[in-house]
Amino acid sequence: MKKSQLLWPAAAFCVLILNGCAMQPVQAWEKGKLAQPAMKFDQDPMRKAFLEHVYASKEGASGGSGVAGGGCGCN
Amino acid sequence: MVATEKKSVTPAGSSLLAAALLLPGLMHLAQAESPPEQSELSFKFLSYQDSQPGLERIKVSSPSLGLVTRLGDHWSVSAQATHDAISGASPRYHSAISSASQMHEERNAYELGATRYFERASLSLGVNGSKEHDYRSQGLSLEGKLASEDNNSTWSLGVSHSDDTINPVNLVVVDAKKRTTSWMLGLTQVWTSRDVLQLNLGYTTGSGYFSDPYKIVDNRPDSRDQRTLYLAWNHYVDAAQAALRTSYRYYNDSWGIKAHTLNLEWAQKLAPALSLTPSLRYTTQSAVSFYYNPTYDPVLGAPFPVGYSFGNGQILSPDQRLSAFGAITLGLKADWQFNKDMSFNLALDRYQQRASWRFGGGGSPGLADFNALMIQTGLDWKF
Numbered sequence: 467m468k469k470s471q472l473l474w475p476a477a478a479f480c481v482l483i484l485n486g487c488a489m490q491p492v493q494a495w496e497k498g499k500l501a502q503p504a505m506k507f508d509q510d511p512m513r514k515a516f517l518e519h520v521y522a523s524k525e526g527a528s529g530g531s532g533v534a535g536g537g538c539g540c541n
Numbered sequence: 542m543v544a545t546e547k548k549s550v551t552p553a554g555s556s557l558l559a560a561a562l563l564l565p566g567l568m569h570l571a572q573a574e575s576p577p578e579q580s581e582l583s584f585k586f587l588s589y590q591d592s593q594p595g596l597e598r599i600k601v602s603s604p605s606l607g608l609v610t611r612l613g614d615h616w617s618v619s620a621q622a623t624h625d626a627i628s629g630a631s632p633r634y635h636s637a638i639s640s641a642s643q644m645h646e647e648r649n650a651y652e653l654g655a656t657r658y659f660e661r662a663s664l665s666l667g668v669n670g671s672k673e674h675d676y677r678s679q680g681l682s683l684e685g686k687l688a689s690e691d692n693n694s695t696w697s698l699g700v701s702h703s704d705d706t707i708n709p710v711n712l713v714v715v716d717a718k719k720r721t722t723s724w725m726l727g728l729t730q731v732w733t734s735r736d737v738l739q740l741n742l743g744y745t746t747g748s749g750y751f752s753d754p755y756k757i758v759d760n761r762p763d764s765r766d767q768r769t770l771y772l773a774w775n776h777y778v779d780a781a782q783a784a785l786r787t788s789y790r791y792y793n794d795s796w797g798i799k800a801h802t803l804n805l806e807w808a809q810k811l812a813p814a815l816s817l818t819p820s821l822r823y824t825t826q827s828a829v830s831f832y833y834n835p836t837y838d839p840v841l842g843a844p845f846p847v848g849y850s851f852g853n854g855q856i857l858s859p860d861q862r863l864s865a866f867g868a869i870t871l872g873l874k875a876d877w878q879f880n881k882d883m884s885f886n887l888a889l890d891r892y893q894q895r896a897s898w899r900f901g902g903g904g905s906p907g908l909a910d911f912n913a914l915m916i917q918t919g920l921d922w923k924f
Contacts, residue, residue, distance in 0.1 A: 491691050496734040499777040504784035504808035504816065507729070507739055507773060512585045512607055512621075513874070513888060513917055520589065520915065524894070526826050526863050527792035527800035529723065529743050530769035532699075 508532075574663040574686060576617040576656070579882075579923040580610035591892075591913035596638045599629040619654040634757050634844035634859035635835045636909035642755055648673045661688045667701075675754075678705045684725075697727040709754035717754075721747035735777040743769035752858075757844050759858050761831070766795040784808040797830035798863070801900065806872075814879065820872035820890075825900035828865040831856045835907040864905035867898025882923040890915040 492500075503509050514531070522528035589601040607621040625648040630641035650671035657664050667682040680703035688695045705719040723745040730738045745767040752761045773788035786806040793799045802824040810816045833846040841849055844859055874888035894911040896904030 491693050492731045492734050494692070497731070499735055499779075500731060500737055502777070502784065504786075504810070504818075505737065505775050505777055507737075507775065509808075510874075510886070510919075512583055512605060512919065513886075516585070516587055516603075516605075516917065517870075517890065517915075520892070520913070521824075524591075524862055524892070524911070524913070525800070525824065525868065526796075526798040526829060527767075527790075527794075527802065527824070529745060529767060530741060530771035530790040530792065530802075531773070531788070532725070532741075 574658045574661060574688060576611040576615070576658055577609055578611070580608070582922045582924070583607040583919060584921075585917055585919040587915060587917045589913065589915050591911065593636055593638075593909035593911050595909075596632075596641060597629060598631060598641075599627060602626045615658050617656045617658070619652070619656075621652045623650045624648070625650070631755065632861070633755065634759075635907070636861055636911070637835075637843065638909075640757075640844075644755075646673055646675075648676075661690070661692075662686060669703075675709050676705065676707055678703055680704070693731040695729040697725070697729070699723075699725040699727075705749070707750055707754065711754060713754040714750060717750035719747060719749035719751065721745055735779070737775050739771075739773040741769070741771040743767075743771065753860060756858070756860055758846070758849070759860060760854065760856055761858055762796065762856055764795070768793055782810045792826075796863075797828070798826055800824060800826035814877060816876045818872075818874040818876070820870070820874070822870040822872070823867065825867040825898070826865060827899075827903075828905055829858065829863040832858050832860070832863045832865075832905065834905060835859070861894075861908055861911065864896070864908060865899050866894050866896045866904050866908075867900060868892060868894040869898065884921045886917075886919040886921075888915075888917040888919075890917075 585605045587603045591598045603625045605623040609619040611617045628645040630643050633640040633642050652669040654667040663686045665684045669680045671678045682701035684699035686697045702722045707717040725743045727741040732738050748764040753759045770791045776785045788804045790802040804822045806820040808818045837843040838845045838847050838849050870890050870892045872890040876886045878884045892913040
């Protein structure tokens, strides 16, 4: 993969992280909103796994959001 | 855990923290890595039907059962089993209806996992497998997570490996193998009290039999390297009491596919027990370098590409999923929490794939539109 392809999202992410560090770190008691189920990255893992499986079997691209499970699902 | 927080807060802050930790849900976040407080049994039933104009293609009915439970203070285990009943027709090249091959089969899949929790870290081991009459897969995965002292950053590193054996009924190959190994490095970062970010870098390398044995003139390379960059951002919108979940994935591989995928979800609370989540996904991909358009040899006819010669092992594929296209999924999910421990959910997703929707144009010509409808119903019980 060409380095340039990774560069802009990586740079954007670094800016966000550095920005976060420069600000006051979020304290435990400020995390009420973040603790809500809707704010989790894996709030419905079975639905996510099913959709990922469908996309992996109908498209050329796959993966990205977690460590993969196995299987064909070629049809 | 709380002891480490005390170092940085005043006594007043400390008691505020202690009080805050009594609020539901916060304890979980305050402890970097901890087993789930309750066990959870989940049942999902999905039905899937895809089609192109003039042909209903594949139909799948699939019940799935999952369990996650805590064992003592430091362990959790999980198990999941899925049964797929698959039937219908699949084109044998491009989107040709006339030669669609009828099939019916059953697929069983399982996943087992165990996680050991440490003060600021966790280690998970998983095994998984699936079996169809012509395809067997076995896999192993290992993932470690490490959280910073303030719990605002969590690093993860995962590796998984799968060994597949392919035995198509037409005996094009016998006991063909495919082996893949995936690596993933991730960072989850709490950015503000309303924003959390995730970045994953993935690399997968595989070797073996990648062709589709039921497609004519399908002969793919015997290795494939795939790379992904995945960025997700969840933002809480106070005014609407909603969560906006967005993600972007960049993908490329050694076969020549480059893909961009964008996902947006708006999780809206409508009542204390009811929420509705509309979603939109767009993906665009280029074709693999060995995909050929449905322009056939004037002498040999379909499905052979112009100038095709038999027996020289040319790398070629007429598979629609390896062509250049764009695709849109519109989804809607409803979650109903009917008491403290039980919830019901229903999700509808409509998927549409079109060559003309490829970003910037240049989609593969001559293919039928492809559509799929997915309905998932789920029941979750915490105990």
